[in-house]
Amino acid sequence: MSTAQIEATALMCRLLDQADTRINGKALFEGPWAPAAQSLLRERLLRFAGDLPSATCYDCWVELARVVDDPPKSTTLGDDQVLQMCPECGPVVAPAYIRKTYQPAAEQLITHLVIGLGLMPQGVRVIQPGVVWRLGTTQPRPGQLHTWYFARTLHELVVAQALREHLQGEGVLQDAMILTTSETPLPAFSPLAGAQVRSLPAVGRLGQSTFEFLDNRLKTGGAQVVAAEERAHTNTLRYTASEGLVYWQGQAIRLTRQQKAILVALIDSRDHELGRDALRAATGSKDEKFSPSKTFQRIPEVYHGFIHYDDDEERYALKISDEDAHWLK
Ligand SMILES: [Zn+2]
Structure with a gap:
């Protein structure tokens, strides 16, 4: 990792963490932050935010000196220089950045x-x-x-x-x-x-x-999930584990803890299928009369929509909707 990158990241955070993010060019381009500031400019993470009409005099560092917008031809100025008019020092040639302001993007x-x-x-x-x-x-x-x-x-x-x-x-x-x-x-x-x-x-x-x-575990690599506004009209179990809800025919339905536990156990199991005892164990239930259909009795459409029960084998399996087919394999 390069020092320049670390410093650019630190400077970007410092600027963005202030309520007013505007900063004067002098603070950026003089002193230890200058290489970081240059690197942020190159990446367009730092943008020009306007010229100031005056800036602290570049000679005495005391007076506020007006920047001459139309300097006389007799003054030789480089492209990156401006002319200041200080009440004490008179005309002063200064770097152009003293009047510029920047803002992190x-x-x-x-x-x-x-x-x-x-x-x-x-x-x-x-x-x-x-x-x-x-x-x-x-x-x-x-x-x-x-x-x-x-x-x-x-x-x-x-x-x-x-x-x-x-x-x-x-x-x-x-x-x-x-x-x-x-x-x-x-x-x-x-x-x-x-x-x-x-x-x-x-x-x-x-x-x-x-x-x-730095840590690839932070990055997840997994497929992006659709935004809330795009969830309408779907049947999905995508939000079961994280948000404790399912979408059934576009409706968000909040699950009880036990309903969520049953669905998550089936989502996490291989082949998304479990026998009754295994499902009971996976949900942490100690109920002898453990019955998923009863757990879902207030929302039978969710039970029948997402769970298939094989009576002969006493096995529960997920019904996988089209929307879930690509992640519930
Ligand atoms: Zn001065």
Whole structure:
């Protein structure tokens, strides 16, 4: 891993973790951050955000000196230089960057993250404008889902609280993988203290047009799961393990703990088929009269829609919908 990449990642996080992300060119291009800033500019992770009419005088470092927009022809200026007019020092030639401001490009970082995770860019959703994004969902193994989020300024309690409420509403608080520019672990008093939150420098570094995750276990490689808005009209068990719900004819149906346990046991079993005793053991039930059809008696359509019971063999098998065919093999 190169030092430049580590520094670029650190600088990007530092800039994005402030409420106001604009920064002056002088702070960027003078001093130890300069190589990192150059590298961010090359990757378009840092963008020009406008010229300032004046900047601290480059000679005395005290006065605020106006930048002359139309310098006299007698002054020889390089392309990367400007003329300042200081009330104390008079005309001063300064590097052009002293009047320029820059801003980190969060959308560009998100594209890098999405590529790094192997997700589809069109799956990205804004959760809190300019602050929190949902990157997509991956499936590390059957029955397990990770929903990826990226949040800046997560150290702010109000941001963490709003994200927590969003995750709870979606039923993914436990399965969400939250990447952030803030330092982790978050303090114990953070609303997201118990969630899976990782700071970007801890999990990888910016690479060329991508974010390189250090630990491949973090990346899941699994196929991307469709976004919530695209779930309509489907019959799927995809969200059973992660969110405790199934979609039956486009309707989200929340499962009880025991209903979920039965479906997850069948999802996780080889061939998605189990005898009655094995199924009972897999769900941790001690009930002598263990009966899946009874467990599902309030939602018989889900039971008959997803489970086939072979009376002779006393075996339960999943009925796999078209939508699930490619991951429930
Ligand atoms: Zn001066």
